[in-house]
Amino acid sequence: MGLKQNLHNFREKNKDKKWLPAFSAIHTFLFLPNETTHNGTHIKAADDLKRTMNTVIMAMVPCLIFGMFNAGYQHYLAFGEIQQATGGFLSSEFWTLDNFLVGFWKVIPLVIVSYVVGLAIEILFAIKNNHEVEEGYLVTGMLVPLIVPIDTPLWMLAVAVAFGVVIGKEVFGGTGMNILNPALTIRAFLFFAYPTWMSGDKVWVHGAVEQDQLIAAGQNVDAISGETILGSLAQGKSVAYDVMDMFYGLIPGSVGETSTLLILLGALFLIFTKIGSWRIMLSSVIGALVMGLIFNGVVSSGWITESSKFYGLMSTEFWHHLLIGGFAFGTVFMATDPVTASQTTKGKWIYGFLVGFISIMIRVFNPAYPEGVMLAILLMNVFAPTIDHYVVQGNVKKRMKRLKAKVA
Amino acid sequence: MSKDIKIKKGLDIKLIGEAEKATENAIISNFYSIRPEDFHSIIPKLIAKEGTRVKAGETLFYNKDEEAMKFVSPVSGEVTEVQRGPRRRIDAIKITADKEQTYVDHGKFDLASDAEKTKAHLLASGCWAFIKQRPYDVVAKADSTPKAIFISGYASAPLAADLDYTLTGKEAELQAAVTALSKLTKGSVHISVGKNSNSPLANLQNVVVHKVSGPHPSGNVGTLINKVDPINKGETVWTVNAQDLVIIGELLLTGKFNAERIVALAGSSVKKPRYFRTKIGSEIATMVYDNGVERDSNDRIISGNVLTGKQVMPDGNLDYYSNIITVIPEGDDYELFGWNKPVFNKISTSRALTFSWLNPKKKYDLNTNTNGEHRAFVVTGSYEEVFPLDIYPMQILKACMYQDLDEMEALGMYEVAPEDFALTEFVCVSKQPHQKIIREGLDLMLKEIG
Numbered sequence: 001m002g003l004k005q006n007l008h009n010f011r012e013k014n015k016d017k018k019w020l021p022a023f024s025a026i027h028t029f030l031f032l033p034n035e036t037t038h039n040g041t042h043i044k045a046a047d048d049l050k051r052t053m054n055t056v057i058m059a060m061v062p063c064l065i066f067g068m069f070n071a072g073y074q075h076y077l078a079f080g081e082i083q084q085a086t087g088g089f090l091s092s093e094f095w096t097l098d099n100f101l102v103g104f105w106k107v108i109p110l111v112i113v114s115y116v117v118g119l120a121i122e123i124l125f126a127i128k129n130n131h132e133v134e135e136g137y138l139v140t141g142m143l144v145p146l147i148v149p150i151d152t153p154l155w156m157l158a159v160a161v162a163f164g165v166v167i168g169k170e171v172f173g174g175t176g177m178n179i180l181n182p183a184l185t186i187r188a189f190l191f192f193a194y195p196t197w198m199s200g201d202k203v204w205v206h207g208a209v210e211q212d213q214l215i216a217a218g219q220n221v222d223a224i225s226g227e228t229i230l231g232s233l234a235q236g237k238s239v240a241y242d243v244m245d246m247f248y249g250l251i252p253g254s255v256g257e258t259s260t261l262l263i264l265l266g267a268l269f270l271i272f273t274k275i276g277s278w279r280i281m282l283s284s285v286i287g288a289l290v291m292g293l294i295f296n297g298v299v300s301s302g303w304i305t306e307s308s309k310f311y312g313l314m315s316t317e318f319w320h321h322l323l324i325g326g327f328a329f330g331t332v333f334m335a336t337d338p339v340t341a342s343q344t345t346k347g348k349w350i351y352g353f354l355v356g357f358i359s360i361m362i363r364v365f366n367p368a369y370p371e372g373v374m375l376a377i378l379l380m381n382v383f384a385p386t387i388d389h390y391v392v393q394g395n396v397k398k399r400m401k402r403l404k405a406k407v408a
Numbered sequence: 409m410s411k412d413i414k415i416k417k418g419l420d421i422k423l424i425g426e427a428e429k430a431t432e433n434a435i436i437s438n439f440y441s442i443r444p445e446d447f448h449s450i451i452p453k454l455i456a457k458e459g460t461r462v463k464a465g466e467t468l469f470y471n472k473d474e475e476a477m478k479f480v481s482p483v484s485g486e487v488t489e490v491q492r493g494p495r496r497r498i499d500a501i502k503i504t505a506d507k508e509q510t511y512v513d514h515g516k517f518d519l520a521s522d523a524e525k526t527k528a529h530l531l532a533s534g535c536w537a538f539i540k541q542r543p544y545d546v547v548a549k550a551d552s553t554p555k556a557i558f559i560s561g562y563a564s565a566p567l568a569a570d571l572d573y574t575l576t577g578k579e580a581e582l583q584a585a586v587t588a589l590s591k592l593t594k595g596s597v598h599i600s601v602g603k604n605s606n607s608p609l610a611n612l613q614n615v616v617v618h619k620v621s622g623p624h625p626s627g628n629v630g631t632l633i634n635k636v637d638p639i640n641k642g643e644t645v646w647t648v649n650a651q652d653l654v655i656i657g658e659l660l661l662t663g664k665f666n667a668e669r670i671v672a673l674a675g676s677s678v679k680k681p682r683y684f685r686t687k688i689g690s691e692i693a694t695m696v697y698d699n700g701v702e703r704d705s706n707d708r709i710i711s712g713n714v715l716t717g718k719q720v721m722p723d724g725n726l727d728y729y730s731n732i733i734t735v736i737p738e739g740d741d742y743e744l745f746g747w748n749k750p751v752f753n754k755i756s757t758s759r760a761l762t763f764s765w766l767n768p769k770k771k772y773d774l775n776t777n778t779n780g781e782h783r784a785f786v787v788t789g790s791y792e793e794v795f796p797l798d799i800y801p802m803q804i805l806k807a808c809m810y811q812d813l814d815e816m817e818a819l820g821m822y823e824v825a826p827e828d829f830a831l832t833e834f835v836c837v838s839k840q841p842h843q844k845i846i847r848e849g850l851d852l853m854l855k856e857i858g
Binding site for chain 2: 008028032035039041177277338343344
């Protein structure tokens with residue numbers, strides 16, 4: 001009671017202060033506001049934007065925790081300190097405190113930098129534009145550490161977050177108004193601004209880059225390859241992981257994207273809670289499978305030879321595409337962002353299908369950076385309003401037709 | 409032509425405090441108020457100045473743009489106060505009622521009269537106020553000819569007064585009213601009744617009866633129009649509330665404007681929810697305190713239902729179109745971690761740690777808390793689940809907000825009224841004021857296009 005009353009009094013006392021949104025942002029995390037309806041509906045449903053965003057975060061937490069273990073596991077594995085886990089998802093070699101601690105100390109700073117930089121900018125803009133702090137960044141801030149490589153330098157992340165939030169979101173008017181998914185804008189900025197860091201085979205395993213620097217300095221240590229599966233395939237190398245490893249996620253990759261199993265659980269949770277659009281997820285999977293089948297068909301009809309630089313990825317079995325790279329994570333957590341996806345039901349089907357379809361296409365045809373899902377979603381973000389426009393025009397045309405039938 | 413209408417999209421909001429089917433006479437109100445704001449967009453020209461003595465059914469003011477359109481006093485008495493707002497706008501006309509009521513006698517009306525005569529009679533007697541039109545959801549223009557007239561005889565809104573119950577025994581009045589109305593349209597008078605109901609409206613002559621079923625807003629007249637004969641550009645339809653047919657009918661049959669109405673008193677704050685016989689404009693205090701709510705309790709009194717009604721104070725009055733007074737607790741308190749903890753005692757259409765889906769039959773005690781703050785539109789797809797009209801709700805709301813008249817028209821603005829957006833407003837995660845946005849959009853169109 002004391003705290004509730006004190007915070008209330010404080011808020012009332014400082015009602016006209018410019019910085020009040022900053023206080024409110026924290027206040028509303030503790031207490032659901034005492035705001036009541038005026039005219040209009042006198043009662044409101046229980047959900048607000050915070051609850052919606054929080055549900056998405058809950059769906060991502062398993063991926064985050066798994067990502068911490070995996071970071072340590074990949075690190076020790078690459079340095080030859082542990083053996084490959086053989087027991088599948090529940091391997092005792094995987095779920096060790098050592099693994100977790102390595103990941104924890106690498107991932108938590110990423111999370112903190114992402115939230116501190118992002119929220120600071122959000123609050124600044126809220127004060128400047130005199131509105132409340134909107135919750136959009138809660139999800140973005142959690143997505144960002146999950147879609148970057150583990151060894152991303154923190155200053156790079158900070159620069160990218162600042163860029164992504166300002167250019168990707170605030171210039172459009174903030175949450176709800178942006179064209180591009182802010183988390184992917186941040187990821188794309190990292191990729192295009194620091195390409196030597198963000199691609200190649202080193203950055204995916206903690207310590208690999210340092211090891212390289214030691215070699216360059218003339219020390220006698222072994223180089224480490226932390227290549228992702230997509231990277232290997234793009235170069236036509238064979239893959240050292242079996243399908244179950246891919247599904248469970250015991251593979252190198254961005255922090256949270258590797259475990260298709262946990263992403264699937266997150267997807268089911270989002271669909272059950274009706275927060276994520278199952279239409280987008282399903283149609284995107286269909287789109288990816290269709291594109292994969294087309295490529296498999298090209299290979300099996302002998303139109304390209306093994307010497308082709310596309311052969312490695314094209315000949316990958318079509319359904320393996322769902323398990324490797326960031327496809328699953330992107331489809332479930334980023335393509336479904338309601339602001340930047342299509343907003344109409346029909347539009348969602350079209351949008352999702354094209355996200356999946358183009359993801360695999362970019363993956364295969366762009367071996368320099370074989371992760372298509374980021375670019376595919378950003379591309380479709382740009383086209384989503386166009387898709388919606390034509391869907392809505394269908395409704396408008398129906399109305400015009402009805403009018404004409406009357407007049408005639 | 410009769411057509412059964414079954415809708416799937418929608419939401420039944422089940423609340424505690426449904427009115428028990430027993431009618432009492434309300435304490436007779438000493439004061440009655442008529443608020444011109446009930447008649448949206450009408451500019452009143454006052455006739456009955458302060459101190460004037462009026463009979464029940466005598467003109468208080470008329471429509472400035474349409475002199476024949478009269479608005480009359482519900483009771484006989486003395487106009488004791490004309491409350492004015494900014495720019496001398498008339499806020500309310502307060503009448504102190506006589507102990508003995510006297511009525512203006514308009515004479516028994518010949519129901520075989522033609523359209524012109526019928527129209528003139530309704531305009532002069534004050535019954536025109538009960539006829540609303542779409543587009544724009546305003547009192548019907550007298551010079552318009554509607555392509556059809558729609559009446560909903562099925563109340564699906566939360567805690568709504570049961571029309572089957574309140575209209576019982578009024579068959580003669582109802583029949584007289586629809587017979588007269590049917591003269592005024594080239595098309596039909598369409599009436600909806602509940603699928604399994606025993607409505608006195610179901611057996612009327614000269615009408616097309618539709619049986620409706622499904623969740624709210626199945627009983628909204630907007631849903632009926634959309635499913636039967638949607639409005640096109642340039643067309644007009646009229647709507648009348650079923651309970652007001654009784655007043656129109658009685659006027660036609662007896663010549664008396666009898667503003668009596670059966671009103672439900674409902675809501676979780678009411679000790680004994682039940683029905684009252686009272687009159688339009690009577691003071692709220694005459695109904696809510698007897699076996700109702702405590703004086704000075706922290707409750708919200710609403711003239712109308714919880715989705716579309718107006719907030720009123722105890723010294724306020726029953727508005728012109730409502731047949732229910734709802735009282736629910738105010739929700740002006742903070743709730744610790746209310747944004748993320750599991751919720752069992754509130755309604756939600758999602759399942760984001762909200763558990764109203766577990767028990768769809770449960771009745772809830774909701775208060776007026778907004779359960780969150782106003783935000784930009786973010787979530788998509790949730791409005792469509794509760795919106796049965798063939799219109800894109802979010803797109804039309806946004807068109808209203810950026811005031812693009814062409815787009816509003818193309819997306820179906822002529823077909824809608826604010827009440828059609830009550831459910832989308834209820835479920836809105838961003839807590840946007842949908843009905844207000846639509847009302848302002850309609851007002852803009854009315855001003856620019858007319």
